[in-house]
């Protein structure tokens with residue numbers, strides 16, 4: 001009996017995000033320090049002659065199970081690149097809110113590529129996997145390894161993996177889906193327009209979480225302004241997080257609307273999460289470790 005393969009599709013968090021400019025093809029060049037959370041979706045693959053997908057989990061309602069799902073799009077893109085592959089039945093346990101700036105769909109797509117690589121005896125580091133990942137979505141390459149690193153270009157240029165001090169965080173989503181394309185549109189750059197050529201990436205060799213938070217607080221997320229225009233509830237979420245006892249930094253991830261708050265220790269993040277769950281029962285609130 002062939003055994004089922006399993007992977008975690010961890011939430012991606014943009015600890016900072018700088019928009020460098022807009023390319024002639026309309027995509028935006030970014031610089032972002034990306035970390036990954038302990039919370040994520042779970043994806044399994046049971047070998048079978050046909051490719052299929054089923055979905056369960058608290059955030060799975062309404063997600064497509066057909067070729068529009070990023071899991072199946074990634075699988076088909078891989079066989080488009082490499083030819084016939086051993087297939088199987090995917091099952092996704094969806095815990096991450098959809099269209100929320102923490103790359104849940106990208107993490108699922110990357111997870112599908114990892115599982116198919118394992119099933120087909122492919123090297124997880126083979127360049128074709130990275131090429132396919134970049135074709136499926138801008139955030140998929142960084143999710144392939146799901147390790148903290150600098151992300152540049154439109155998402156396809158990755159720095160080496162970084163050993164960040166673990167950050168005690170709370171992730172919060174107010175339940176308003178935000179389309180990435182709408183936020184970039186609101187930024188209002190013309191195709192070919194450069195915003196900045198200077199590199200302002202944060203120093204990433206911080207030894208302690210306190211050092212890293214100090215470095216992060218000198219940068220920001222350039223998409224926060226446009227995202228506030230698309231999802232005004234961010235004007236409530238960010239000050240609410242910043243006002244939590246012990247919060248050292250509150251910021252939006254990606255194109256929103258998920259925001260994160262950073263704390264000194266596990267106790268402070270757990271207390272903050274409990275208090276938010278009480279005060280905002282409709283929000284998705286998760287204490288987690290970012291690394």
Ligand SMILES: C[C@](O)(CO)[C@H](O)COP(=O)(O)OP(=O)(O)OC[C@H]1O[C@@H](n2ccc(N)nc2=O)[C@H](O)[C@@H]1O
Pocket residue numbers: 014017026027028029030032101103106136137138139140153154155180181184254255
């Ligand atoms: C904002 C980030 O979350 C930061 O990590 C990502 O850049 C978004 O990555 P993603 O959701 O995987 O994006 P995709 O699904 O590839 O693209 C969705 C849309 O966002 C815009 N887009 C995306 C990435 C990028 N670097 N520039 C863009 O302009 C494009 O209009 C694109 O059609």
Ligand SMILES: Nc1ncnc2c1ncn2[C@@H]1O[C@H](COP(=O)(O)OP(=O)(O)OP(=O)(O)O)[C@@H](O)[C@H]1O
Pocket residue numbers: 063064068069070071097098099100101102103104105106108109139178180254255256
């Ligand atoms: N497996 C999947 N999980 C989530 N969304 C999916 C999936 N497959 C397809 N989608 C579609 O992809 C879109 C983006 O979803 P996703 O949750 O990845 O957005 P996001 O968190 O904003 O990502 P990013 O941070 O990369 O911009 C949604 O409109 C959703 O319907």
